[in-house]
Amino acid sequence: MKLRKVTAASATAFVLALTATACGGGGSDSGSGGDKITIGIKFDQPGLGLKTPDGSYTGFDVDVAKYVAKELGYDEADIEWRETPSADRENALERGDVDFIAATYSITDERKEKVDFAGPYLLAHQDLLVRADENVTKGEDLNGKKLCSVAGSTSAQNVKDDFAPKANLQETGTYSECLDGLASGAVDALTTDDSILAGYAAQEQYKGKFKLAGLELSNENYGIGVKKGETELLDDINAALEKMVSEKAWDKAVEDNFGPANYENEPAPKIGDIVQ
Structure with missing residues (x-):
């Protein structure tokens, strides 16, 4: 799976390539622009995953997905949002319709037989x-x-x-x-x-x-679903979630999306800590 846009090493290589082109002339543009990432969310859940009348997307799941995508090297403009109803989440991953899913996706033993989960990122x-x-x-x-x-x-x-x-x-x-x-x-x-x-x-x-x-x-442990066996992607998403918590971006997303309801949320869960 090609989930990378700009890493430190590739950015350095790209700068060197541009320098070489400027000095020697010729050469084709081999920049990484145009890469996309497809993320599955809900379109009808206010505060979590909602497609608004103006075509934008809001909610806690959306904010988490944006942060993860950014850490994977994708700008918000590179994200293609895909509606993934509960009944179709496993199939969407298996078909390759989406790269990952953040859609109030509770981690269960039954689901773990079909998909892999990063997180959890919220205990509901x-x-x-x-x-x-x-x-x-x-x-x-x-x-x-x-x-x-x-x-x-x-x-x-x-x-x-x-x-x-x-x-x-x-x-x-x-x-x-x-x-x-x-x-x-x-x-x-x-x-x-x-x-x-x-x-x-x-x-x-x-x-x-x-x-x-x-x-x-x-207890509902929300995780980010990825296709079974995508170990590298799973590790990258978990690292992004940990960074989101450490930078307090997770707290901000909770306040932005649930604050008006006085939602007494649980603290951010630790990766792999499933509460039964």
Whole structure:
């Protein structure tokens, strides 16, 4: 895989080549311009991976991906963003559609059989989003309440199975529908990863209306997925993630994307430290 644009050695060689050309005349332009890197993200998750109406991309995953790409030698203009829905992430890597994926991609033993993971770069938890004036301190508080999540999600079923068997589970096509229901009072809580919930709650139209319950119902270790066997790329991404943390760029990305939701994030995880 050709994931390199400018290293110290290649930059020196390029300067020498330019000098030789200037002195001797002739020669072709062999610069590295034009190289691209394709990164898989979500397009529909505010605060994490969102394609905006003007065609730009925002979110924590996007900021992490940009930083990693920069450390790999790619400018932001060299990035080709590719939407990678959850169900297609492994296939996208196997087909070579993307070079790596940063898309709320939880590291699991089952997934590690198909892809390799750098990171983790964020420890999230399944949680509940409730109205700001609601007092929910444990999963059992949802018994008799209306709990919303997207159709096919395991999050809501986990709450119903493990914490609140008498919750009234309502499934919708999108999280936005759940948010509308939460705002109107039609539902009492929305459940998925706390990072995703924080991203939605941080949107301008929802600021101050919702809050995270802070229940930590599960551990979700977000990693960057790469094609199985891409060891060198994996090492380079891990080095980039460590640098992002040490330079405090990770903290800035958290504040920029989740700050308005008062998201009490976990500290940046250590590479390879998977919390069960």
